[in-house]
Amino acid sequence: MTRFRPLAWFRSRPLRSRLALLTAFAVAVAVAAVSLACWFVTRAQLEAELDSSLRSSKLDSGSVQTLLTLCRQGTTPPPMAGGSYTVQAILANGFVCTSGQAPIPAGPADLAVASGRLDYALHTVKDEDGREMRVYTYPQPGPPGLAVSVARPLAEIDNSMSTLRWVLLLVSGIGVVGAGAAGLWVARTGLEPVNRLTGAVEHVAATEDLTVRIPVDGEDEIARLSRSFNAMTAALATSRDRQAQLIADAGHELRTPLTSLRTNVELLARSEETGRAIPADDRRALMASVKAQMTELAALIGDLQELARPDTARPGPLEVVPLHGILRSALDRARLRGPELTFVTDLAPWYVRAEPAAIERALVNVLDNAVKFSPPRGTVEVTLMRGELTVRDHGPGIPPDELPHVFDRFWRSPSARSLPGSGLGLSIVARTVHQAGGTVTLAPAPGGGTVATLRLPGAPTPPPSVVADEGLDEA
Numbered sequence: 001m002t003r004f005r006p007l008a009w010f011r012s013r014p015l016r017s018r019l020a021l022l023t024a025f026a027v028a029v030a031v032a033a034v035s036l037a038c039w040f041v042t043r044a045q046l047e048a049e050l051d052s053s054l055r056s057s058k059l060d061s062g063s064v065q066t067l068l069t070l071c072r073q074g075t076t077p078p079p080m081a082g083g084s085y086t087v088q089a090i091l092a093n094g095f096v097c098t099s100g101q102a103p104i105p106a107g108p109a110d111l112a113v114a115s116g117r118l119d120y121a122l123h124t125v126k127d128e129d130g131r132e133m134r135v136y137t138y139p140q141p142g143p144p145g146l147a148v149s150v151a152r153p154l155a156e157i158d159n160s161m162s163t164l165r166w167v168l169l170l171v172s173g174i175g176v177v178g179a180g181a182a183g184l185w186v187a188r189t190g191l192e193p194v195n196r197l198t199g200a201v202e203h204v205a206a207t208e209d210l211t212v213r214i215p216v217d218g219e220d221e222i223a224r225l226s227r228s229f230n231a232m233t234a235a236l237a238t239s240r241d242r243q244a245q246l247i248a249d250a251g252h253e254l255r256t257p258l259t260s261l262r263t264n265v266e267l268l269a270r271s272e273e274t275g276r277a278i279p280a281d282d283r284r285a286l287m288a289s290v291k292a293q294m295t296e297l298a299a300l301i302g303d304l305q306e307l308a309r310p311d312t313a314r315p316g317p318l319e320v321v322p323l324h325g326i327l328r329s330a331l332d333r334a335r336l337r338g339p340e341l342t343f344v345t346d347l348a349p350w351y352v353r354a355e356p357a358a359i360e361r362a363l364v365n366v367l368d369n370a371v372k373f374s375p376p377r378g379t380v381e382v383t384l385m386r387g388e389l390t391v392r393d394h395g396p397g398i399p400p401d402e403l404p405h406v407f408d409r410f411w412r413s414p415s416a417r418s419l420p421g422s423g424l425g426l427s428i429v430a431r432t433v434h435q436a437g438g439t440v441t442l443a444p445a446p447g448g449g450t451v452a453t454l455r456l457p458g459a460p461t462p463p464p465s466v467v468a469d470e471g472l473d474e475a
Contacts, residue, residue, distance in 0.1 A: 015194075016187035023183025028176045035168040042164055046157045047134075051122060054136035057085060057150045064089055064140055064148055071097035085152055086133065090114045092145040102129040104151055110137045114147035124154065131155065193222040197229060210237035261293040320462055323350045324384055326360045331382065334367035340377050347384045352458035354436040362432040366391050366452050369426065373450065387458050394449040398442060406442050429454075 059067075067089050070077040077099040086100040092115040096106050105128075109121035114137075121137040133151040140146040193214075200212050210233045214226040264286050271278050278286065324347045331343060352359070366389075370380045373395035381392040398406065407430040426442075433440045438456035445451040 016184065016191055019187035019191075020180050020184035023186070024176055024180035027179030028172070031172040031175045035172050039161065039164060039168060043157065043161055046160060050134055050152060050154075050157060051136065054122075054134065054150050054152060055138075057136075058138065059087060059148055059150075061140065061142060064146070067097055067099055084156075085150055086127070088149040088151070089140075090137070090147045090149060101153075102127040102131070104128075104133055104135060104149065106149070110135070110147060110149055113137045113139055114145060116144045127151075132158075193226065197222075197226060200229065204233065210234075210240065258297070261290060261297070264290045264293070318353050318355060320351055320353050321356050321359065322462070323352050323359070323387075323389070323456060323458065324348065326356065327363055327382070327384060327389070330360055330363040330367055333364055334371055334380075337368060338371035338374065338380075341371060341374055342377070342379045343382060344379060345382045347382070348386065349460050350384060350387050350456070350458050351460070351462045352387070352436060352438075352456045354432075354456070358432045359436065362429045362454075363389075365426065365429050366454065369393075369452070370395075370450075386460070387456050389454040389456070390451055392445050392449055392451040394445075394447075397444050397448055397450050400444070403442060407440075 067077050089097040090106050112118040113121050127133050132154040135149050135151040137149040140148050213230050216223050216226045370391050370393040374393045378394050383390045407426050440454045442452050
């Protein structure tokens with residue numbers, strides 16, 4: 001037999017049911033506390049009024065003597081001080097004379113009042129009929145040895161309290177049931193936006209439709225959650241579109257070198273199969289073309305791997321590196337690619353926190369871009385001053401309507417599509433610079449050409465730890 005566990009059962013209920021139950025429970029606790037307080041305060045007030053009425057119901061000496069005379073004669077005294085009261089004359093020796101209802105046992109406190117040891121006594125006791133009586137005993141003026149007890153039944157209070165108890169129970173029950181119904185209604189109304197959000201999430205999970213948007217009303221937490229969901233689906237849709245576009249563009253870019261490579265390989269294979277040798281000059285040109293296409297494929301695949309990583313991922317640990325030193329290494333590589341060009345440099349020391357290989361690749365891409373568009377025997381001006389690197393070429397420049405697209409993946413200017421490249425270089429530059437906390441821009445240069453500006457946060461001197469490490473390396 002399965003053991004019933006209230007907490008587990010409660011947790012298994014729907015959220016709206018739990019809210020309704022919690023609301024009903026909270027109201028029930030509050031109503032119970034208020035009802036108990038009301039019940040005890042009312043009872044205390046009624047008992048206080050009863051005690052006050054007993055204290056004010058004192059008999060005169062003549063009535064007391066008449067009561068004693070009747071008792072000594074064996075005659076039953078008639079009711080005195082009103083029919084609801086029971087009056088007793090108590091002597092110090094224990095003699096009790098009762099007028100009214102059934103006799104009430106005289107307790108030690110009553111005898112103490114009769115003998116003069118107490119000023120009064122106020123207590124509750126049962127009479128001979130079993131009824132609870134509230135008794136007030138006071139000394140009779142005159143010679144000591146006589147006290148008078150005035151009593152009233154507590155049934156008067158009990159009847160009133162019983163009526164009040166049933167009224168409180170009825171009102172409490174109605175309040176709890178009403179609170180539960182109100183809690184359920186509030187839960188349903190309040191959770192309706194959550195239901196819409198849940199439906200949207202389930203729809204997205206089932207259909208992968210990221211165009212779903214939830215209407216947002218108000219400024220509460222549910223509205224914030226809906227806005228966050230809409231922003232999330234929009235970001236996911238954008239990411240998926242970019243992924244699809246990246247795959248499509250990559251396929252398009254890979255098709256050209258692969259087709260050319262396949263054609264060259266087929267020519268070599270046909271030559272081997274038919275036994276017809278390819279002229280030596282043509283064979284060397286063919287092999288050079290194959291090598292160039294393989295190099296282009298390798299570079300394109302490397303660029304794709306770089307761009308395929310999440311924007312938040314870093315290629316390696318960040319280090320404090322000398323930007324001017326890395327720039328000199330990148331310039332050496334750029335001179336090999338443009339031996340007929342003149343490079344004018346002005347490099348001031350600047351240290352940045354970045355991943356060395358990634359920042360060097362970005363600098364090489366910027367310089368390669370300048371080499372590619374520079375005219376024969378042209379000049380490339382490279383300046384690094386206080387963290388601002390400018391690379392200017394004297395080529396044809398970039399039309400203003402194409403400037404917004406220069407950092408897009410696979411975008412290439414119509415005038416540059418005949419030149420080698422995949423259209424990913426500047427995208428990698430922008431990504432690397434942004435990861436290092438900097439900015440990059442391309443703009444037309446005065447007098448013609450293009451100027452690329454990279455701004456990277458850093459300092460002209462390295463931190464002490466880097467200086468110490470460099471000293472150890474030199475040693």
